[in-house]
Amino acid sequence: MKVALLELRRRPWRFAPAVIALVLLTVLLLILGGLLDGLYSGFTGALRAQPGELLAYAADARLSVLRSRIDAATAAEVERAPGVAQVGVLGTALLGATVPGQVTEASVALFGYQLAPHGVPAPPSQAGKVYADTSLKAHGVKEGQTLLLGPKRYPVSVVGWVSGTNFLLQGGLWGNVDTWREVLASARPDLMLAAGTYQVLTVSTAAGADPARVAAAIDVATGGTTYTVTRSFAVDALPGIKQQRSTFNAIIDMTFVVAALVVALFFVLLILERTGMYAVFKAIGASSGQLVSQVVLQAIVIAALSFVLGAMLALAVGAVIPPEVPLELTVGRAIEVALGLIVMATLGSGLSLRRVVRIDPATAIS
Amino acid sequence: MLLASREIRRAPVRFGLLAGAIGLLMFLVFFQQTLLSSLLNSFTGALQHQTGTVLVYSFEARQNLEASVLSPDIVAKVAAVPGVDEAGPLGEATLTFLANGQQVDMAVIGAEPGRPGQPTKLISGRPAITPGEGVASSEAKGFAIGDTVTTSAGGSPVTIVGLTEQSQFNVQPTLFVTFGTYTTLRKAANPDATAVPPSAVAVIPSPGVGPQAVAASINAAVPGTAALARSDAVANAPGVSSTQGSFTIVLALAVVVVALVTGFFFLILTIQKTPSLTLLRAVGAPAGYLVRGLIQQVVLVLGVALLVAVGLVLAATAAVNAGLPLTVEPRALVTSTMVIVGLSLLGVAFSVWRVLRIEPIRAVSRAGLGGIE
Numbered sequence: 001m002k003v004a005l006l007e008l009r010r011r012p013w014r015f016a017p018a019v020i021a022l023v024l025l026t027v028l029l030l031i032l033g034g035l036l037d038g039l040y041s042g043f044t045g046a047l048r049a050q051p052g053e054l055l056a057y058a059a060d061a062r063l064s065v066l067r068s069r070i071d072a073a074t075a076a077e078v079e080r081a082p083g084v085a086q087v088g089v090l091g092t093a094l095l096g097a098t099v100p101g102q103v104t105e106a107s108v109a110l111f112g113y114q115l116a117p118h119g120v121p122a123p124p125s126q127a128g129k130v131y132a133d134t135s136l137k138a139h140g141v142k143e144g145q146t147l148l149l150g151p152k153r154y155p156v157s158v159v160g161w162v163s164g165t166n167f168l169l170q171g172g173l174w175g176n177v178d179t180w181r182e183v184l185a186s187a188r189p190d191l192m193l194a195a196g197t198y199q200v201l202t203v204s205t206a207a208g209a210d211p212a213r214v215a216a217a218i219d220v221a222t223g224g225t226t227y228t229v230t231r232s233f234a235v236d237a238l239p240g241i242k243q244q245r246s247t248f249n250a251i252i253d254m255t256f257v258v259a260a261l262v263v264a265l266f267f268v269l270l271i272l273e274r275t276g277m278y279a280v281f282k283a284i285g286a287s288s289g290q291l292v293s294q295v296v297l298q299a300i301v302i303a304a305l306s307f308v309l310g311a312m313l314a315l316a317v318g319a320v321i322p323p324e325v326p327l328e329l330t331v332g333r334a335i336e337v338a339l340g341l342i343v344m345a346t347l348g349s350g351l352s353l354r355r356v357v358r359i360d361p362a363t364a365i366s
Numbered sequence: 367m368l369l370a371s372r373e374i375r376r377a378p379v380r381f382g383l384l385a386g387a388i389g390l391l392m393f394l395v396f397f398q399q400t401l402l403s404s405l406l407n408s409f410t411g412a413l414q415h416q417t418g419t420v421l422v423y424s425f426e427a428r429q430n431l432e433a434s435v436l437s438p439d440i441v442a443k444v445a446a447v448p449g450v451d452e453a454g455p456l457g458e459a460t461l462t463f464l465a466n467g468q469q470v471d472m473a474v475i476g477a478e479p480g481r482p483g484q485p486t487k488l489i490s491g492r493p494a495i496t497p498g499e500g501v502a503s504s505e506a507k508g509f510a511i512g513d514t515v516t517t518s519a520g521g522s523p524v525t526i527v528g529l530t531e532q533s534q535f536n537v538q539p540t541l542f543v544t545f546g547t548y549t550t551l552r553k554a555a556n557p558d559a560t561a562v563p564p565s566a567v568a569v570i571p572s573p574g575v576g577p578q579a580v581a582a583s584i585n586a587a588v589p590g591t592a593a594l595a596r597s598d599a600v601a602n603a604p605g606v607s608s609t610q611g612s613f614t615i616v617l618a619l620a621v622v623v624v625a626l627v628t629g630f631f632f633l634i635l636t637i638q639k640t641p642s643l644t645l646l647r648a649v650g651a652p653a654g655y656l657v658r659g660l661i662q663q664v665v666l667v668l669g670v671a672l673l674v675a676v677g678l679v680l681a682a683t684a685a686v687n688a689g690l691p692l693t694v695e696p697r698a699l700v701t702s703t704m705v706i707v708g709l710s711l712l713g714v715a716f717s718v719w720r721v722l723r724i725e726p727i728r729a730v731s732r733a734g735l736g737g738i739e
Contacts, residue, residue, distance in 0.1 A: 096426030
């Protein structure tokens with residue numbers, strides 16, 4: 001063990017190629033993971049923050065919030081369904097917002113709500129007042145400002161901040177249902193809904209009730225005009241979410257395999273160069289196991305060092321990346337990358353096992 | 367040269383495995399490239415393959431057709447701009463249809479008959495001319511000329527009178543209809559809608575006037591609009607640049623890995639063969655001869671890998687159901703191959719340097735040969 005660490009200290013440049021490759025791979029893994037987390041949060045935040053365990057959509061909307069329409073009579077049927085404790089209405093509109101003093105407009109998702117989502121205060125009592133998602137600060141939005149929404153420039157003033165409430169990568173704005181309806185009438189007459197009609201219902205179940213059974217009961221109670229699903233199901237049904245996650249995870253997995261490959265190739269090369277030295281070690285009594293442990297230890301140290309350097313570089317990249325790129329660097333993701341890198345480095349270096357075992361101690365004196 | 371090819375013949379498993387591994391990595395590059403171009407085509411094919419060479423959005427839509435809403439009087443204002451030959455309203459919305467008893471989401475694009483916005487990639491049938499007619503993208507499996515579809519909300523049926531190719535929008539089946547039919551479908555889907563304004567204006571410039579120039583004139587003359595040449599509208603459509611950016615990172619990584627694997631493999635081989643190469647140098651083989659042999663081996667391995675990769679990508683595009691039509695683009699394949707070969711040769715540069723550094727004298731100074739190191 002001591003020899004392995006001594007070699008790392010005395011001849012650090014020998015390990016530079018592997019460290020450089022692993023640092024770059026760490027940056028790639030952290031950025032890819034950060035993008036995946038940022039995209040997921042930016043796409044789904046508003047739905048994940050909903051207070052109810054269930055969301056009820058119009059059956060023919062195919063779980064699209066924007067296309068769903070639920071009228072007052074249906075909402076009343078949902079309220080009466082067995083196992084339902086509380087029902088709140090929800091509506092959204094995707095718009096461009098003119099921000100005072102800014103040249104480019106901000107893309108926003110204006111929500112009208114009754115039941116406060118997690119982390120969002122109760123709806124403002126006045127129309128035209130909204131809470132803004134903190135992500136909009138990057139677009140120059142400030143508390144107290146008046147934003148102008150849509151082509152008809154409907155004014156809304158920002159009265160406070162909320163976080164993690166974006167929807168389809170558009171900054172969340174949260175106002176009362178009157179604000180939402182007035183904005184729809186002004187900006188999207190084609191999406192306007194009649195009084196009492198909303199897009200989606202957020203449903204809280206009674207204590208002890210099984211959400212899946214309550215969802216089925218709601219759809220029966222409404223005669224099949226609704227399609228009620230759990231919040232997590234609704235989140236996964238957003239367009240592209242599943243595909244996005246599987247594509248990014250496949251790329252991340254591939255990058256881990258590449259890391260193992262790089263470590264494996266590097267140590268094969270190193271062992272080839274050190275065959276004579278290992279033969280001497282074996283000749284003076286070192287076992288193959290001890291030598292392999294040295295190789296694995298060096299790989300783990302290299303992986304850990306590369307992770308630290310890579311994480312610092314990723315943080316620097318994250319600091320200069322434009323605010324519209326949904327990058328979210330989290331501690332959880334960093335731990336996952338660090339562990340993954342160490343495991344893959346161990347596996348990669350372990351591939352040298354055969355070469356180390358095959359070294360003949362007699363080579364030391366031939 | 368003889369030596370290099372003979373070595374490959376004598377160690378077919380070693381070189382075969384390397385060629386196979388590189389072939390798989392090259393396949394990964396080619397397949398992702400195919401996926402990227404097909405995906406982009408499915409995102410914006412309907413915009414790319416319609417007759418309007420300039421598209422005018424509402425300014426606040428941030429170049430997103432789905433978010434764009436224009437006042438109907440904007441069409442006339444755009445038509446009056448110098449350099450505009452023809453202008454017509456264009457509507458776009460995603461609606462749920464009932465087709466063969468199943469609900470399916472389709473992007474509906476409405477344009478006035480004979481005006482800009484008509485699909486250009488008609489493969490059978492004819493364009494939609496009268497109300498209640500539609501042209502479906504052929505990728506929407508299950509649709510044939512003569513079929514009728516209705517929105518799940520009810521309303522008048524639409525009869526398919528033509529089929530297009532490469533004309534999807536937002537990776538969805540697409541239905542091209544007249545603007546009147548579009549309005550009817552939107553109202554059927556949402557009877558509460560107080561109006562169905564156009565999403566954009568499609569423009570054909572006057573002869574001799576370029577799309578960029580007309581777009582600039584419209585932007586200057588009609589406030590509240592954002593006019594773009596068709597190619598810019600396609601490049602700036604939501605999702606296009608982020609998809610392209612993500613894939614570029616992955617493709618770049620894969621290409622670097624190919625170069626790295628090739629470089630490492632030949633470096634290991636060179637180090638293993640150093641005593642033999644030293645002996646060859648000692649008996650008179652020039653360094654250039656050994657380097658040429660090394661390069662020949664690299665090129666042969668890459669050649670076999672390329673064959674493996676092309677075979678796999680052709681088989682995969684035929685067999686894989688990615689949910690969108692996959693088409694191999696030969697030009698992109700050639701470009702990638704050139705980049706991979708170039709970078710792989712760069713990757714073996716260190717091996718070449720090791721070969722050039724071999725001192726023939728070391729052949730007789732090795733302790734095993736009775737020399738003194």
